[in-house]
Each structure stands twice: as structure tokens, then as C-alpha cells.
Amino acid sequence: MTSRFGQPARAPRVTLPPFEEIVTLHGPTVLRVCRAILGPVDADDAWSETFLAALRAYPDLQPGSNVEAWLVTIAHRKAIDQRRAEARRPITVDVLPERPTPSEADSWDGDLWAALAALPPKQRKAVAYHYLTGMKYAEVATVTGGSPYAARRAAADGIATLRKTYLKGDTR
Amino acid sequence: MTTIHEPEVDGLFAALPMIDEEANRRLHSRLIRAAEQAGLLDVSYRTIDTPVGTLLLAATEKGLVRVAYEREGHEEILERLALEISPRVLHAPARLDEAAKEIDEYFAGRRRGFELPLDFSLSRGFRRMVLAHLQEIGYGTTASYASVAAAAGNPKAVRVVGTACATNPIPIVVPCHRVVRSDGSIGQYAGGVDAKKILLTLEAAA
Numbered sequence: 001m002t003s004r005f006g007q008p009a010r011a012p013r014v015t016l017p018p019f020e021e022i023v024t025l026h027g028p029t030v031l032r033v034c035r036a037i038l039g040p041v042d043a044d045d046a047w048s049e050t051f052l053a054a055l056r057a058y059p060d061l062q063p064g065s066n067v068e069a070w071l072v073t074i075a076h077r078k079a080i081d082q083r084r085a086e087a088r089r090p091i092t093v094d095v096l097p098e099r100p101t102p103s104e105a106d107s108w109d110g111d112l113w114a115a116l117a118a119l120p121p122k123q124r125k126a127v128a129y130h131y132l133t134g135m136k137y138a139e140v141a142t143v144t145g146g147s148p149y150a151a152r153r154a155a156a157d158g159i160a161t162l163r164k165t166y167l168k169g170d171t172r
Numbered sequence: 173m174t175t176i177h178e179p180e181v182d183g184l185f186a187a188l189p190m191i192d193e194e195a196n197r198r199l200h201s202r203l204i205r206a207a208e209q210a211g212l213l214d215v216s217y218r219t220i221d222t223p224v225g226t227l228l229l230a231a232t233e234k235g236l237v238r239v240a241y242e243r244e245g246h247e248e249i250l251e252r253l254a255l256e257i258s259p260r261v262l263h264a265p266a267r268l269d270e271a272a273k274e275i276d277e278y279f280a281g282r283r284r285g286f287e288l289p290l291d292f293s294l295s296r297g298f299r300r301m302v303l304a305h306l307q308e309i310g311y312g313t314t315a316s317y318a319s320v321a322a323a324a325g326n327p328k329a330v331r332v333v334g335t336a337c338a339t340n341p342i343p344i345v346v347p348c349h350r351v352v353r354s355d356g357s358i359g360q361y362a363g364g365v366d367a368k369k370i371l372l373t374l375e376a377a378a
Contacts, residue, residue, distance in 0.1 A: 015251070015254065015255050016254060017254060017259070018250045018251065018254045018259060018261030019259055019260050019262055020262050020263050023200065028190065028191055028196060031195060031196070032185075032189075035188055044195075044198075044202075048199060048202050048203060048206060051199075052207065055203070055207055056210070058259055058260060059258060059259055112185070112187040131184075132185060132188070159184070163184075166184070
């Protein structure tokens with residue numbers, strides 16, 4: 001029997017490291033993924049919800065699991081939730097949600113986000129999950145659903161489009 | 173974690189920073205706040221610099237659960253807390269502000285006793301009873317292993333008292349450094365004999 005994240009049931013006895021280690025090790029990658037799939041504004045909320053949910057579930061995580069894939073799975077679900085909530089949100093908002101002072105990197109190249117945002121969501125996610133993490137296509141497919149082949153295809157199409165839209169005429 | 177980039181897409185995501193210290197700090201504090209509100213901050217920790225070196229302080233919701241000397245290996249101590257209490261271990265200095273303040277005052281000679289809630293869940297049975305009796309040894313005084321054994325109700329358990337002191341999870345605050353050999357020699361200490369001398373000298377001078 002193997003768990004969803006590929007941990008064999010009879011593994012040598014390993015224990016869960018302190019959660020702080022998980023945040024230090026994977027926080028930056030998950031933030032990059034959140035920024036790539038949701039854009040600079042919503043990434044913070046998605047990251048926060050992801051790590052709070054992960055902290056809640058952490059004691060039940062099988063030691064030795066692929067933590068990165070586990071976190072990306074949670075982030076993926078949180079991103080879907082956020083999009084749904086947005087669709088329900090009334091258009092007029094009296095009080096703007098509290099935004100912390102953005103760091104320099106929060107204003108990361110608007111052109112890249114514009115190009116990513118223009119991709120079909122499936123392609124954007126496949127690109128982000130595969131290229132910004134160490135996840136193989138089989139693992140990406142576990143998160144997004146569908147076959148590894150479809151994930152590879154979506155990522156390849158996404159990258160091809162990005163090359164045309166984002167890198168086109170790039171003189172830097 | 174190694175990221176397997178196909179070479180031709182390297183640079184495509186250059187606009188997305190790999191490391192964004194400012195965002196990491198901001199998100200970390202937000203996580204701590206949310207975890208605290210949700211009651212998920214099982215173990216919080218911080219370090220403080222003292223005359224006996226950098227100390228690791230860890231607390232549960234019940235109180236201070238661990239004070240560890242550098243020589244005990246802070247990383248290893250955190251791993252053991254994750255195993256023995258909960259893996260929900262987070263660096264949350266603010267939760268240990270009061271403990272840090274009292275320990276600072278102690279080393280400045282301005283504090284003779286601690287008023288911190290303590291969590292003894294890392295020790296059990298007779299050892300735990302010994303720790304309770306250690307708190308009765310007053311500031312600036314010492315007691316022998318034998319007298320502590322007698323006070324804990326088992327005069328023959330001198331060796332167990334030694335073990336209880338050596339494995340005291342909350343040294344300094346629970347004053348195992350005040351237990352010395354019957355012949356007056358200083359005895360062992362988890363923080364090293366030098367640290368024990370520093371503490372006893374500090375208390376004798378104040």
C-alpha cells in the first residue's frame with residue numbers, strides 16, 4: 001500500500017520535522033507558485049491559507065511524504081476556493097481588504113503575470129507546478145487531475161504560448 | 173529541493189523572485205497570528221543570548237516546556253519536541269517574551285524567582301516529583317542530591333535525583349544547578365560544569 005504522495009507503507013521509521021522547517025524549506029517555492037497561478041495580489045492570501053491548512057493537517061501527514069507535492073495540492077485547492085469566492089463577491093467593495101506594504105518583489109514584472117493570466121488555467125497551473133517546483137508530470141497530474149500526458153501537454157502548450165507572448169520582442 | 177528546469181525555459185520566470193525575504197517575513201508573522209487564533213501553535217520557540225550562551229526557550233499553551241543549552245543541540249531539541257509534544261513547532265518569539273524578560277532579569281541579578289507558567293509534560297513519575305522539589309531550593313542556596321531524594325520521599329533514590337537533574341527539561345528556571353554533591357563538590361550539569369559555576373556564583377553575589 002502506498003499513500004497518495006508515494007510513501008511506501010513500510011518505510012524506515014522517520015519522524016515529522018518541526019513545522020518551522022517546512023515553512024523555511026518550502027515557503028518560498030509555494031509563494032512563487034501562488035504568485036504564478038493567482039498573480040501578485042491574491043498570492044499572499046492563498047499562501048497564508050495553504051500554510052494554515054497544512055499546519056492543521058500536519059500531525060497526520062505520513063512521515064517521508066513528498067511535502068512539496070502535498071503543499072502544492074493544498075495551494076491548488078485554496079486557489080480554486082479563492083476564485084470561487086471571487087465569483088461570488090459583490091462588485092462594489094466599501095472597505096478594501098487590508099494589504100500589507102508590498103515588498104519590492106511583489107511588484108514583479110507585470111508583463112509576466114499578464115502573459116500567465118492570459119493562459120488557460122489548466123496550462124498556467126501545469127506550467128507553474130512543473131517548472132517552479134521539482135514536481136514531475138505524474139505528480140502534477142495527481143494535483144490537477146487528468147493524465148501525466150495531459151499535464152505534460154498543457155505545460156508544453158503553456159510554455160510555447162509564453163514564449164510567443166511574453167518573450168516576444170524582449171530586448172533585455 | 174532541486175528543481176528540474178529544462179534549460180530553454182530558464183530565465184522565463186526570472187521576473188518571479190526565488191527568494192523574497194520581505195514577503196517571507198511578512199507571511200511568517202501572518203501565519204503565527206493565524207495559528208495562534210486557530211489554537212494550532214502547539215510549540216513556540218525562540219533563542220536568547222545569556223552569560224551561559226545562547227539558550228533555546230520553548231513553550232506550549234500551558235507554559236514554558238523546555239530551556240536548552242547550546243551544547244544540547246538546538247536543532248535536535250526541536251526535533252525531539254516535534255516528536256514528543258507535537259510537530260506543530262513554530263518560531264514565535266513573541267509568545268516567549270515574558271520568559272525571555274524574566275531570564276534576562278535573572279542574569280542581571282534583578283530577579284530571584286520566576287513567575288512563569290511551566291509545562292512539565294516532558295518528565296514523568298518520580299523525576300517529575302524531584303523537579304517539583306527542586307523549586308523549593310531557594311535562590312543563593314544549595315542542596316545535596318541526598319537531601320533532595322529525602323525531600324521527594326525516597327532517601328535511597330540519590331542516583332535517580334541525579335538523573336532527574338541531568339534530564340531537567342527546564343534548567344535555570346527549575347533550579348537543578350542548586351543541587352550539589354554531599355562533599356560540597358559541584359557535580360554534573362546539563363549545561364556543563366562551567367555554566368553551573370556561573371549560575372552559582374551569580375546567585376552567591378546577588
